[in-house]
Amino acid sequence: MNRHLLALILLSFSCSALAELTIKDGYVRGLPPGQPNTAAFMRLVNSGDQDVVITAADSNGAELAEVHSHKHQNGMMSMEKVDQVTVPAKGEFVLAPGKYHLMLIRLTKPLREGDEVEVRLLNGDVELTRATLPVRSVLNER
Numbered sequence: 001m002n003r004h005l006l007a008l009i010l011l012s013f014s015c016s017a018l019a020e021l022t023i024k025d026g027y028v029r030g031l032p033p034g035q036p037n038t039a040a041f042m043r044l045v046n047s048g049d050q051d052v053v054i055t056a057a058d059s060n061g062a063e064l065a066e067v068h069s070h071k072h073q074n075g076m077m078s079m080e081k082v083d084q085v086t087v088p089a090k091g092e093f094v095l096a097p098g099k100y101h102l103m104l105i106r107l108t109k110p111l112r113e114g115d116e117v118e119v120r121l122l123n124g125d126v127e128l129t130r131a132t133l134p135v136r137s138v139l140n141e142r
């Protein structure tokens, strides 16, 4: 390995150490059996001095995880995958019902109240944060 490459790798490690993203108040919406998809909600808190950009996600509970925006247009609800989300330095970004959410697509098993699902948020291949979220029945959602 040449020295430049090593320096680059060390630099990227120290950068990711500065990214202090944590997931707070997270949960996965538990839906009746037979639903292929659901959503996870959480507060993304950045305690670091630099903006954190999320470009990808994954989960052990679904084949795919994507950040979606949610819109009301002409009385219709629609949602759309977003390519990236920026959590500002010393700030937060909220994923909540009717707003942005982490879509869990093609669930690998039915999710019941009390189950747990792990989600990871990434920038490219670099893990920014992960959390184990409880499943909360949609009936208990505020």
Ligand SMILES: [Cu+2]
Residues within 6 Å of the ligand: 039, 068, 079, 080, 101, 103
């Ligand atoms: Cu969605």
